[in-house]
Amino acid sequence: MKYNIDDLPEDIANCPIYKTMELFQGKWTVWVLFELNKNGTVRFGDLRKSIPNISNTMLASTLKDLEERGLVERIQYNEIPPRVEYTATEKAKDLHIVFEAMAVWGQKHGTIGG
Amino acid sequence: MKYNIDDLPEDIANCPIYKTMELFQGKWTVWVLFELNKNGTVRFGDLRKSIPNISNTMLASTLKDLEERGLVERIQYNEIPPRVEYTATEKAKDLHIVFEAMAVWGQKHGTIGG
Numbered sequence: 001m002k003y004n005i006d007d008l009p010e011d012i013a014n015c016p017i018y019k020t021m022e023l024f025q026g027k028w029t030v031w032v033l034f035e036l037n038k039n040g041t042v043r044f045g046d047l048r049k050s051i052p053n054i055s056n057t058m059l060a061s062t063l064k065d066l067e068e069r070g071l072v073e074r075i076q077y078n079e080i081p082p083r084v085e086y087t088a089t090e091k092a093k094d095l096h097i098v099f100e101a102m103a104v105w106g107q108k109h110g111t112i113g114g
Numbered sequence: 115m116k117y118n119i120d121d122l123p124e125d126i127a128n129c130p131i132y133k134t135m136e137l138f139q140g141k142w143t144v145w146v147l148f149e150l151n152k153n154g155t156v157r158f159g160d161l162r163k164s165i166p167n168i169s170n171t172m173l174a175s176t177l178k179d180l181e182e183r184g185l186v187e188r189i190q191y192n193e194i195p196p197r198v199e200y201t202a203t204e205k206a207k208d209l210h211i212v213f214e215a216m217a218v219w220g221q222k223h224g225t226i227g228g
Contacts, residue, residue: 016220017148017213024138034131091223099131101215106130109205 020098023069028054028062033095036072036088043085066092134212137183142168142176147209150186150202157199180206 002074024030028051035050036042042050063086066072071092077083138144142165149164152155156164162173177200180186184207191197 016218017216018224019220020216021138024135030135094219094223097215098212098219101211102131102134104130105208105212106133109133109164109208 019046023071023095026062026065028058031065032059032062032066033071033088034099035091036086037093037099041085041087043083049088134146137185137209140176140179143180146173146176146180147185147202147206148213150200151207151210155199155201158196161200220228 010071023033029053031054032047035047039046039050044059044063046055048054051059054062063072063074067074071089073087073089075085075087077085136145144166145162145168149161153160154162157171158177161177162168162170165173168176175184177188181188185203187201187203189199189201191199
């Protein structure tokens with residue numbers, strides 16, 4: 001499916017690009033989504049290790065936000081110690097096309113100022 | 115060209131997606147790039163009108179940043195009153211693929227929390 005950029009509605013709030021952009025406003029949101037997409041189901045601690053410099057608090061609040069947006073599913077197992085896993089939903093997995101486009105652009109033009 | 119997300123290097127700093135993401139960190143950067151891509155060459159005042167709520171200061175600093183990154187070309191005409199126009203470079207125009215992917219995802223999943 002191709003979307004012609006000239007056909008976008010004038011009202012920015014209804015623009016599908018705007019709706020996608022909202023996802024990228026949080027500092028860590030994209031990285032968490034990217035790691036979840038890459039790994040499928042991940043435990044909190046492993047997710048934290050895979051994202052440099054993210055704090056427990058920031059990771060927890062990013063995951064909560066993504067859960068509320070229907071992008072992440074949180075599953076808690078009643079074990080001792082309790083085990084909590086996070087999985088990317090179909091909605092999150094569909095972001096692959098955005099990551100791929102970013103990868104193509106980044107490969108060609110990634111050098112800042114270049 | 116397809117980029118396999120599993121092949122991405124472990125070092126996030128060298129990741130082409132990371133390099134593209136850097137573009138999206140500024141609050142207004144993507145909107146300015148989007149408007150420039152849509153319109154080709156734009157005058158400062160017209161650009162400002164097309165982006166709701168952006169201030170003169172924010173637009174000027176966003177354009178300066180994009181110029182330094184090689185994404186925007188600034189042309190000043192020695193007229194009275196002076197006329198300044200901004201054009202998207204080839205590097206900026208290549209972002210079309212990213213905007214298109216965002217539009218596809220936004221059309222399918224744009225409802226927040228949906």
